[in-house]
Amino acid sequence: MENLVSQGFELAIFGMGTVFVFLTLLILVTHGMSLLVQKYEPELPKTAAQTATQKVDRHLLAVITAAISEHRSKRD
Amino acid sequence: MENLVSQGFELAIFGMGTVFVFLTLLILVTHGMSLLVQKYEPELPKTAAQTATQKVDRHLLAVITAAISEHRSKRD
Amino acid sequence: MENLVSQGFELAIFGMGTVFVFLTLLILVTHGMSLLVQKYEPELPKTAAQTATQKVDRHLLAVITAAISEHRSKRD
Amino acid sequence: MSQLVALWHSTGIYQISIPQAVMIFIGLFLLYLAVAKRFEPLLLIPIGFGGILSNIPGVDIAVGDGILAQFAGMGLDTGIFPLLVFMGIGAMTDFGPLLANPRTMLLGAAAQIGIFSTLLGALFMTQIGVFDFSLAQAAAIGIIGGADGPTAIYVSGVLAPELLGAIAVAAYSYMALVPLIQPPIMRALTTEEERRIRMRLPREVHQTEKILFPLVLLILVALIVPGAAPLLGMFCFGNLMKECRVVARLSDTAQNALINIATIFLGLSVGSKLIADEFLVGETLGILALGVVAFAIGTATGVLMAKLLNMFSERKINPLIGAAGVSAVPMAARVANKVGIESDPDNFLIMHAMGPNVAGVIGSTIAAGVLIQFAS
């Protein structure tokens, strides 16, 4: 039984250690990756398709919203 | 063989009996449940989200329908 | 080994033969089927539902497109 | 040369048997009914196509490791596909009309007499030596009268898997034939005056009632007929997801992607049971004959129960809606409406008929539960 708690203690130490080591490494690697990306792709490129879609969507939304509110104001 | 038909007869009697007993009980219980609900929730509450959605949908439908028919009348 | 290549050769001959025989038969049967259909259904019937949907869709598209471009021209 | 012979022997023309050819024609006929006549196409197209695939000679499709055999093993023999379809139907069902007028549940009860009469008919024909059905088989045949596809498939999967193909085909065909089978019976059993009865507008139903009803139903099933719990449980689960309005994405998936996927697999799996050896047997004719009787009796008893209720109540029920108690949702309710309009063009019965219509679903799952508990 004593043994079980000490096993658990070991597991907790190693576990938290692994979590912290892992996430610290992840911070470093992610940071490096971001630097590389920002160096070689200085602009913020959005895929053409996406931008187009967003634009249409926003327009469409605006149009429909306008139409609805116009309709409402007429109705009321 | 005789036996099979009599078995079937028994099954039919018990089966229909169960169906009727069950649905009769269900009528009673449902009725009681409805009375309780109507007593404690006298108004007919609709969730806000639902009402809003329905309103928008109905408006949107009206707007689009109007736009389409206007468009058609212009075109013809 | 020699045997394997000759087996493969046979398979290739029979395989391509089957492909050609099959697709030739398919041409004939399809042609016959098409003739029969054109004979007994001389017009090009589209299901009512489909035509209606298409009409609405095309109209709707036209309406929305028009609304968007109008909106854009106003905005710019 | 011997290779050419082997090639010839590998063709379907060489290998096909007459029964297989007949079954392929039956499959094509089911597709014709589904496409040209709109006979329950959602199920009959996969069933018919699966039936054709299953009878292609020289290749394992519906047996062994064949794809349809695998589908059937996965979800038909286990009951998973019909239960998922039933869950989806639950998520599409509105118990509102039933809650507004719970008394009409008795119409859904009465229509189940078709199930048990047919069971008796099958056993009687066994006794006089025309057919040779066991009690379990007779029960599975009777359930055709439940006019509920997934229930019929689930029950025959449990009680008589060897008859599943014929029972499924009969069930869906007759559900599609409801507009032909029911009206003459409805007219014969009602007077012009009865068919003109106008019913009061149903009251509005609280959302809370709709949320509680599937739970009430489930608990009652658990207490009275536990054998019906798998079927009714999945149905109620679907309905609760719909009515509770806090899991719209799950309800939406249950009503669309999931039920569609289950329907495709269920139909193909049922098609795999249309193998010539199993389908082209005398029993199939018996099943087809008994199935239509089941529908007819269920229609009649539903109508008669409505007339009986009218003897004891001030608020008259139009007896035409009793015919909707067989289930066949929503076809039977539409038929009740249509026959009603013939007598009074301004009398719309559809909303009133939806109550017994969904009650018929409950009624036949209860009957199914009893049959599974006592006939297996």
Next chain:
Amino acid sequence: MSQLVALWHSTGIYQISIPQAVMIFIGLFLLYLAVAKRFEPLLLIPIGFGGILSNIPGVDIAVGDGILAQFAGMGLDTGIFPLLVFMGIGAMTDFGPLLANPRTMLLGAAAQIGIFSTLLGALFMTQIGVFDFSLAQAAAIGIIGGADGPTAIYVSGVLAPELLGAIAVAAYSYMALVPLIQPPIMRALTTEEERRIRMRLPREVHQTEKILFPLVLLILVALIVPGAAPLLGMFCFGNLMKECRVVARLSDTAQNALINIATIFLGLSVGSKLIADEFLVGETLGILALGVVAFAIGTATGVLMAKLLNMFSERKINPLIGAAGVSAVPMAARVANKVGIESDPDNFLIMHAMGPNVAGVIGSTIAAGVLIQFAS
């Protein structure tokens, strides 16, 4: 007469045991929490309903060939359902806030102390004889502190399937209770001044960074904690499908039809573990008690880690976002925002809190990987 007795013996009223009735009430209570209180309804509705079905007497639903037993065998015992749900969550996760401020990952790490403290707590209570948990069971209980449903289910499926029902119920209940559990702890551990700290607007993140991140994460997992690779792999796969933008149809299905189907099946399968004999045991109380401790400790350590980081850095972090490190996406981030607004109505922390929030997901899968590797 004997048949009437058989009929009576077949009813649930005759067969039901007290524990089954209790479990049915617990199932109804879970449904009540889900519907009326909006407690994680996507999971608690299928779990609660499944729990009711599993305790219906006299019919095999959650055992043998029953439908829920089949679902559990298919996807719960194999880990498939939680992994598919996790893939879908990956496809819905935006790592942008984390990429803009990777330092906040340490908050997600600190919050995992809740997992390991609870593990120790469970073993300590075993030592003093209150409960009797094995190392694997203690680890599975600890993972409740990960505040991540699919991870908790996956881990307990591997380490302690016999506790799965109680652990899943505890995990989802406490995730729903985050708005009650966290704020007092957050307020107790921070000063008014700290709660007013405003953080800099995060920088914009390249799409390329978002595409590369799940791959970087996967490779690092492969090199350091391979045991976490199944969980984090499926998560990263979902995220890559979303961010790469060339498989929109797959990403869309992973976020909708597929995760919804997996959620329905997962919930029902978990429900099948709520059988009275397995759930109504003393251990369940221990699990419920330890679970809330795990949440509380994780919240506290997340907040304290933020304060620690502030000692070494110019760019101050508002320690409230440390509480979001427990995961419970996006509830915990919203709670951080809400508590922040109490002190400064113009200080919106939600975007800043999303970083530690998703870091908490990564942190608990890493912890899960370690536990699976060393506690099984």
Next chain:
Amino acid sequence: MSQLVALWHSTGIYQISIPQAVMIFIGLFLLYLAVAKRFEPLLLIPIGFGGILSNIPGVDIAVGDGILAQFAGMGLDTGIFPLLVFMGIGAMTDFGPLLANPRTMLLGAAAQIGIFSTLLGALFMTQIGVFDFSLAQAAAIGIIGGADGPTAIYVSGVLAPELLGAIAVAAYSYMALVPLIQPPIMRALTTEEERRIRMRLPREVHQTEKILFPLVLLILVALIVPGAAPLLGMFCFGNLMKECRVVARLSDTAQNALINIATIFLGLSVGSKLIADEFLVGETLGILALGVVAFAIGTATGVLMAKLLNMFSERKINPLIGAAGVSAVPMAARVANKVGIESDPDNFLIMHAMGPNVAGVIGSTIAAGVLIQFAS
């Protein structure tokens, strides 16, 4: 201390082998091709990601009870996933252009010569001792020339599962490379004048023809090449659901949720076959080399068949559309259009090329049927 060693031994850094590292790079390279170069991303993203997961050391993902091994066992070894994908493709295919000009089916037939030449090539290389392929393996390699992903996966699953990974990667890579592989061959085998041939507008096609075609095709397959019935049957089933227009909800699900789910699982399952031990063998190089030859020969024979047909007919065919006979729908048809526009900017061949393009799908499933019947 010994625990620290155990921890170190559990890391991937300690356990990884060179071949595993190489395979992870290959997986990343496939992802790069899919994301940055748009190489068939729908399949190559799950395949590439699955390939990475499969080579993570120290954890069972693609073997034993691992999640990818389970997916593969469920749907790849059984053929279910490729058949479901094929059903979905059937539900997206329009046979209209083929029905308007059935003669172009011969182009789809001719392009299959690539399959059988490659089979012979593989056997010849075995004879000269370069490789060691069996007849079944050679047939599975040949099917790469069918330029049809699900068919290639299905056939190699049946004939040579040990080569499945390499064959799938080759098939999808070359399908993506069609715009590079085909044009030089097309230009070399045609004169400028031939490339300028304008074809008559195709006639309009009845919906009834479109409904009947999948049935006609299925019956003919049943009679002539039953071995192709599982593949073509599922394809025709999908197409019938689409064209019959009475099961729109099933067709919609087959084209969306179901094919997407099957694609995700299929890709991950194929990825599970990219385990280093199985993939990094000499045979893979042979498969890659033979695959590109298969594509080249199929392109050439398609073009040449069009020129042959022109010798016997008044209505000239633009021989460029012969190249579309390899399948690779719709890429090859687009390539034919693009090369045509180089010679005459107003000559749009895309509609004409769709006929041989879908005929190529039929042709390669027929070839697949023959191979499965005679090479296994």
